[in-house]
Every structure is written in structure tokens, then in C-alpha cells.
Amino acid sequence: MANVVGSSVCRTAVDEGKPADWVPGGEKQTVVDPMKMFHELPREKQFITGSEAARESMRRANIDIAIAYPITPQSESMQQAGYLYDEGYIKEYYRAEEEIGTFSAISGASRAGVRSLTATSGPGLMRGLEAVSSWPGARTPIIMLNMCRVINTPLAIQPDNIEMSFLLNTGILMLHAENQQDFYDYPLAAIMASEQVDVTLPAVVSTDGFFVTHARGPVSITPEEYKLPPRDGWRSAVPAMDNENPPARLSRDAPIQKSNFISYHMHSSWQQEVFAAVERSAKYFRAYLGGLVEVVNPGAEDFIIASGCAVSQAREAVRQEGEKGRTVGLVKIKTIRPFPTEEIFEAVKGAKRILVPEFNQAGWLHKEVCSVLYGRTTGVIKNGPRVYGGMTMPTEMILEWLADFRKEVK
């Protein structure tokens, strides 16, 4: 009997408790061009949780291998991956020992040239950060779903996206999903961008835990009979670790740590290339997501720049201000890396007042925004509002900050 999956324990359908004529779900799907999937296929609206949206995204993503460790609130998503494995939409799957093991194993899987998925959350991300920060330099396309959660002591399991700041300078592609819909769309786009030859980088799609993962929202999804094209292990900026590539003496992961000027040059040029590849990914995200940003009310004097859940709260603030006859602009940042420097500048170059609401104490997005607008615009950028430690951000808070801001900056 044929091996149903390429599993390292060589399981057959019968070994796995399936009937002998079982056909894995993935084999019943048809490969479709990514642009067609993202923009043309008909969509059906469902009312599902963020984790369920992630499951439907994974079902269509042609994943070869998924490895994760359970951690609140991500566990539900990786359980969902387990169900997909059982249904035959994911070819290989296991629960790893912990996050260093998880993120190391998934980098091994990606080195084999197969599409590799993992998921995590705040403290788990912190535990495995050494492995995660080594992914870009190893040029391993990996998709990681990250459900943000408080990382600080005292221990809490509430949403707070400070963990994203630890990824900003790693060379990883970073997307920030606003809602369940984004958590369905972004992973598919991120996979396709990360596997482009001129990118070949891992991608993390973060969303704010619980608000998105555990709450239901409307999600328009494409028919499940269509899936993305598979990862082509031969198309890559660096060869896969499959021993299929000449020349003979090839050590892709050669240690470059002997102290001499050649090794410094090698390492610095390698780093430059990783960060250049991040920038090169922008063109793919523009095509797949219809832009790195979404701009509401261009030309407004008051602007809100936000990512993730803060966008939804800002949208409501914009709507309520509109009812009162005041136009407030909104820039939703979809990709944190590559950072949409020019798009943000174009959107807010005429603005007088800019608010940056965030779900973390450090204000990492505020710092990012300041760094790209410094010296280029005359608008005042307000340092907030922010909530953290699991707090929600009432729309009233944004409105109060706006009112005060208008008094402060005429």
C-alpha cells in the first residue's frame, strides 16, 4: 500500500485508521493562480472566529508540514491544523516539545524545501526567539501565525501586541491582521510573497489575541476546492538542504565567524541582502493585498495611523466624527515589514494632527511612524493613545484624544 504521507514513520492510510481507498482532502483540491484566488474567485460570507478563519486559510494554503506547541491563545488554531492534517489537507504534523524545539524543527522542514507552518503567542514567541531570529539569515520561507498576548510579568493571558516589537529588526516579513477577514487573507498572501525567489524569507502574520482569535466576525472565503500552488523547493534564493544541488562542496550554512575582515564582509553583505529582500517583497504584497496600506478620507487634516485591532476602533471613531460633520483620515498599515514608508508619507503629508493608537505600552508603531515622517511633514504626531495589559480601547478614548489634540494644535 502506498505511503499516504511522506511521514518519517511511513504511515499508510490503514495504519492511520483510514479506509484503504481514502483520498486526502488536499488531493481533491485544484491549484489556482494566487492572483485569481485573492481577487477573482467567488467568495462566501461566513460568521466564524479568528482561529476558524486561520483554519480555512490553512486549508487553502497547500501546507506540507505544520509543527507547533500549545499555548493560549494559539492552541485552538493549531488544533485546527491538526484537524486539517487528519482530513489530509496538511501532509505532516506534530506537537513539538516546546517553542525552541518547534521553531528549530520548522526551520529544518523549510530547509527541506517544503511549505512549513507554525503558530505561537507572546511568551511562546519569546521562548523561541533565538530560533525565530535565525530564520531570515537561513533564508527559510516559513509562515508563522502569531496571536499576540501579554508577555510581561505578572503573568497574564490578555491581548497586548508588544511582542511584535521584538520581531521588527529580525528581517522577518510582518503583517498585522485587523480582524478575522485579514487573518484569513494575510497568511495566504504572506506564503506566496515569502516563497518568491527574490524574497525567500519567513513571514509572521500577527493578530491581537482573543479579540480576533476567539471572537466571531464576518469572513468572505473562497471555495474550498481551490488551493495555492505548492512550494517549489527548487525555486529559492539559496538551495534547499536536500543534497540535490551541485557543486559538491556546498555548505549553505557555513560558519562565518572566524575573525578576519573577509568574514565581516561576508556577514554584513548577507545581512544587507536579507533586509533588501524584505523591501523587495513589497511589490508582491501590493499585488496580493491591493496595497501595503488602506487609506480612508485622504486629504483630511486629522489622521489616525494604526495597525491590527486598533484599526477597527479607529474606524468607529472616524465614523462617529463623520456623523458630527468632521472628517478624520485613517491609514491602516497592513505590512509592518516591509514598512510602507512612502504610502504613509503620501497619505498624511497634508495632515495637521496625527494620532497613533496602539495596544502596547512601548508604542513601537508610534516610533516607526515618527522615524519615517521626521523632517518630511509639518503635522504633529501624538504619542498615543495606548492601552495594554489586556485592556480594550474604547472608541471614546480615541475621540477624547482627538478633541484634546485639536485644542492643543490649532
Place this chain on the structure above:
Amino acid sequence: MSLETLRPSPAFKDVLPVEYKDLVDHGPYNNRNGKDSQSVKVTDMGKFKEVIEEHPMCAGCAMTLFIRLVYIGMPNPEHSIVVGTAGCGRLAISQASVPFVYGNYGDTNAVASGLKRGLEVRFPNQKKDVVVMAGDGGLIDIGFQGLMHSWFRHEKFTTIMLDNEVYGNTGGQESGMTNQGKVLKMAPRGKFGEKIDAMGLAKVAGVDYIARLAPTNPARVARTVRRAIMVAREVGSSFIQAYTSCNIEYSIPTPDVMKDAFEIEKERYGFEEIISPAAKEYLDDVEKKAKKKKSDK
């Protein structure tokens, strides 16, 4: 690399790297041709192109000899990938004509788990041998969790511990595999605990093929490596614990390195194999077949 997937046109053979041509024409890449096992022999060392030839290891290092023998023992080097980590060994391993994954310290067995499973998904019709070759510290201290869990999951790759009983690359600190009482850096009053019983742990975890040896008998090293890799290919996890002394940190005079290996072998590092019934059945089968082929000739 695969001789099946890479079949250069004879007209282009000239422009292939010399390394590759030599490995195919005069080395272990091609001598498998139509045979179950490779035919480069340890006794012919020096007469054929080796997978590893140049290295920056210390003069007289026993680990280097052992690593050379590992590559000679590989049943199918053109379809093998080695996973390693920081430590002395990788200085030589990274110079080999077999791809080397150089990961973070202590991540070897997790990386190998993902790599092996990924390769099985991608190449369902071509066995790829994954071999972890790392030091005692990398495996039994910082890599302990990944090591044990890969064994408990019965991941199908080979783990080879280069046991020099010290952190040699960082300058001589004691490791979990150092003997009790030994005075080394970070053990100024002598190592506190006993040398960790790695073989016992492997046994508890259900590793299918476990071997301990010193590089005193080159042909035995090659045979043991071959057995471990064959078991990992078809049955389950395999583990080799090899005494590869550090002549620098243990102050062994260079001409006496092999003398030390023989002495330690006699004293406490004797050759031992622990083979599960399933692995034994499999090995008996392949080794009988190989013998029969020989006698048929």
C-alpha cells in the same frame, strides 16, 4: 547530490567542479553503482577521494579521524545531510562534500526532525539520510530536551555524539559528559555530578540502535555508522556515542592520542551495541543479503 537527478551530459562533464568529478570517479559518490552498499573501504583510506579532506582542527585530534571515518561509513553520501551545531566538530564537518545545517546551539535534533519529515514529504521515492553530528555539550546539556524528544518520537535519523568530555571549542569547560571529579574550567573543585548515562537514556527512550565506541578500530567505526544510518532509514532512531578525546584540554601529547583512545576504551569506553529486535531483524536481513551477493561473485 543525486546521481539520478543530476546526470550531466558527457559534453559538459569538463565544466563540472573537480571536487564533484573526483567524488564520482574516484570517491564514495559513485561506488554504490548497482550495489546495496558502498564499496570504498576504510583499509583503502588515502587511495580514494574522501568526502572530507581539509579541516582546521588541532593537530592530532582524534575527533577529526572519527569524522573522516563517519563519512567513509555513510551508505549513501550523495543523499545525506548532516546537521550540526557550534563546537569543534563543525569546523571539520562544514568542510565536507555533504550539506551541513549549522543551526543554533542545542537545536540539532529539532532541526533534524523537521528536516527529515520535510524530505520524506518532498522525496517520497528517494530515501534521504539525515545525520546529527554534534558534541557532548551540544547534545546532552543545551540540546538535551530536543535530543530526548526526538528519541521518544522515534524520529528516523541518526545522532552521533562526538564525546570529548569537555567544551573544547569554548576553551575547556566541563560538560555533562565529563567524568566526576575532573578539574576543568567552570569546575574548579572538580566536576560535581557523574558523567551522564547517555546510552541508558537512549535505551529508556526506545532508540532502536545504540552504540558506544572509540576510534581505535577504523573498520568498526565505518560499519557502526553504516548500521546506525541504515536502522534510521528503515526502523527508528539510532545513536552512536563516540569517544573523541580533546588532546588540548586534557593535555594528551599529540603522539599519544591513539594510545589514550586504546586505554580509555579498555578502561571504560568498550565497544557496545544495543539493538532492538526490529533493528536486529532488519540488519540481519540487509547484511545477509550483502554477504550472499559477495559469495555469489
